[in-house]
Amino acid sequence: MSKQTIISAKHLKKSFGSKENVQTIYSDLDIDIYKGDFTVIMGSSGAGKSTLMYSLSGMDKPDGGEIDFDGTDITKLNSDKLAVFRRSECGFVFQQIYLIDKMSLMDNVVTAGVLKSKSKEEIRNRAKELFSLVNIPEITWKKTPSQISGGEAQRAGIVRAVINDPNVLFADEPTGALNSANGTAVLNVFTSLHEKGQSIVMVTHDRKSALRGNRILYIKDGKIFGECDLGKYEPDNAERTEKFEKFITEMGW
């Protein structure tokens, strides 16, 4: 069965800096993201992984090219339309988490939820389900980000990201600021969501995190340099891990 493309980007261009000091991130990049996939984008520091992810999600505008996101060319949307587009199509998980200070975890989630649903009751009920899914106990829902651990905060960040049932969940180094135990807990949530059919695009340079994906893309020299299909995540599948290691070694990791 062929995969359904949810994002298709063609001839993407992006560069930073002034005229005298232009740094081209990518100049003619094509990429497809498939529905239901857990796509991991890897690459060395400065390769443009996050830049690409943010372009695909409508957070950042590429300098050129087209991005067809489930039938919509998002490069043609203005910033307000992009915001409306993101609220229904995308969820975001950031390395620095970025929950709103002094707002409880529940309110952080509701703040995102009200953008799509008018009923706060519905949002709260859905949030409760998701908090349970990511193992955040009820006693913690009313706490503010500064009162909980980084792992709990990031899992709450995931709940906020998926409260509106996005088509694609984007994650930028979601375990980058967490210790090993908290990182694993967060990755388990991603795996769990993927198993339930959630499309995920994750940028990471962490092998352990990357192994959670079923499709690995390696970006180098402004292009998708290589791609590896790892198949479904299985924690103790040595063959799968070996395939991944071989791939990234070939990519020059």
Add this chain to the structure above:
Amino acid sequence: MNKTSTLVIHNLKKTKGQYISFGLIICLTALIMNIALVLAFQTFHAYDSLFLELDTADINILIPQFQDDDGIMAEIEKIDGVSMVEKHGGVFVAATVREFADSDFDMNTVFYDLDEARTLNRLNVSENPENDENTVYIPMYMKELGGFTEGGSITYSIDGKDAAYKIGGIVSEMQYGNYGTGLIGGYLPAAAYESFAKEHSEHVITEYSLRTARNADLTQIKNDVSEILSDKGITALNINDRAAAKQTRTMVCTLLIIIFLALAAIILAVSIFLSSFRIRSTIEDELAQMGVLKAIGYTGNMIVRSAVWPYTFSGIVATVIGAVLSYAALPGVAKVLAIQSGFTYTPVFDTAALFIVVLVPTFVIFLFAYLSAVKIYKLEPIDAIRGVAGKGGTGQNILLAALSVGIMVLLSFAGTLLYNVSVKPDNFMDTLSEESPSVIFMAQNDKMPELKEVLKDDDRVKLVLEYASVSVSYADGSLTGFVCEDFGKVTNDICYEGRSPEGEDEIAVGNALAKDYPIGSKIELSASGSSEVYVVTGYIQSVNHAGKVCQLTSKGYEKIGEGTGSLNVYLYDKIAGDFIEEYEEEHEDLVISSVNYEKLSENGRTMYAGIVSVVVVVLFVVSILMVLLVLYVIIHSMISRRRQEFGIYKAIGYTSRQLTIMTVTGFIPVVAVSAGVSAVLGLWYLPVINNEIFSQIGAIKNHFEVSIGILLVFAIIFTAVAFVLSVLLAAPIKKITAYSLLKE
């Protein structure tokens, strides 16, 4: 709004302390603004209502009864614009009221028959069935300022004879009623009036009271009346009109409204700076969070609304509360104003004032908050999250500089007012009044030279000057004339343009005549049946006579009138009471009567000092509150932003005290420099402000002394207070620990 409400409520909760402090400032703005507006909307309206209720005449003309004839009435009735004329009898005397606020009070007084039937100039009288021949009813102004009460007694000194009366009641009238109108009423029951008129038959007058058409030209009608009288060789004792009376009686109210509105505008300006600072500060502090909000689907408009609404909402709530609270203060303010206006009213809830008080500040707050937040629109979520969005300054130093300048303007104005009322009261009185001697002696004209010589030989006397206030007529009515032997010797030079008269054919006219009589033009004056033409040499100010005054030399006045028989005596020391007593005993043959002007001036100062002290206290309280609230917002914001930095400093060994001093000294120099510069600039802007404010009530030449010393003292006090408050407000720095930062 529903989608934004969560963010709005969160913002309100998150920094509620700052919204409360912001709300307090706005509340204060609204309170002061509402007082000013209610006074503006209701005082003049109340004045007009009472004016109409009492069917007060638009113009009143007083002429000696012996000059009256039956034809005058018919001729006045024919004047275009006159709709009704009514004649009243009266007795016009130069009276001195004894024990008026513990002094003698000189005022031309017209005594009327209280029981005379009248359609115009009706009187609102408190009933007293026990009238007798010694009962008098006094106008409200005398009760309020003079300290007289119903049932008490009052003594009038007329033609050198004292007569005591029982005060039967208080009269509300809108014809006279104030020192500033130059005339005041006295009201006697029929029997008492009859014997009074008999006793002072030479002073009996006829009053023609005119009601005019709604849009009639009062000046033209007065001209026409003057012409009729002039043709008959009649000199009007007084012509007053509703506009001049209203201006004089509402003078302090107008002054208060101007000061309060200016004050509210300054506070509002600082509040706007404050809200702009907070919003810019919030954008800087929460850049990443705003980026995340945009990432998860909030539009720029929604985030801007979430930043602007809390200020707008606080503005609405605070202005409503401020406006409502002002009604607790308004009766007190109205009572203070009654002392000067001579009529009372109770301020009531004013929808229009509330509408303006809520709408104007709220709109201004919304507008400036929106302009401060507008950069959120341009904020790209990815740049915000990465922290590469442009970081501009929060305008903290601009806010502090603006606050310092604003507060210094208030303090300088209040301090200068206080200094010129309390320390140098002559400056204040000279601005609002005319010549202020220690004593005025009245003498027979032929005894004047002798009395003058005696006084000149007295080593307690600094100066003796022939000076008098007289009544003269000109084409448009009557003028109060200041007659002096040598205006070069007067102590209060009220000439604000040109010069005072020197020759016998010269005259300086009041500001009310300045438009019609340019310097160099001629004006014809008449008194006692004689007329003379004088050349205008300059303009003089007069608050108390609504600018309808003139200066004539003694020789100039003698062309149309007899000698004034009045000497101004200026003493080295404040011994007027004893001095008068001594002269009345030892020179009984020379002195007819005397006025303790020193005491009178003191009473005037007391009256104005009362009003001024209210204004000054309000200004000081407002200043301190503003400093406190603005510093609270700035320091709170600063501590919250530099929390991590302070934790690091503590980790490497800095104490809380060192960090507090370091923080405070980081911005106090801005306050100090701004205050210092503002103090020095005060030498320029304070005279401008004082002139602008006081010229509204006719005091064109401002005698206020602006002392750089006082201004610098205020600048130092202000800086010191700001420093102390800052140290106190920076106390939360103590709670920051290096360990807590690690935990965060």
